[in-house]
Amino acid sequence: MIEHARRLELRNGDVVCLPADTTYEQAGELLAALGPDGLNIRCLIVLGDVHALDEAAMNAAGWYRK
Template sequence: MSKQLIDSLTVHRIQPNDVLVLPDDFDRDQLEELSKALHQLKATPCLVVIGGLQQLDESDMNALGWYRK
């Protein structure tokens, strides 16, 4: 293996309850394949989000009408 290839590798350790944010242009036809891969990694259940993700605090959620019950 070339040093350049090794240097370009990124290791991700996905665990249950992680949130995966995929880009807006993610091919939705590949979701089944992604689901199978996550299952094989024993990384399920995790939340998969396509597109932007924003963290809201309680006051922001209340302003949007998302009230705790």
């Protein structure tokens, strides 16, 4: 997965959307890179299409559409 990455300038609070076919192992690699021993960034990682999420579920998680 990392070989398919492009340059990202992530900041705390960003949402990172990964393709739906991303494995949990691949997502774990990204988590390790973003965690305390890596970039030390807190972000939300979504597997699949973020637009497919239910608005009520997003609101319950603290996300609000502008």
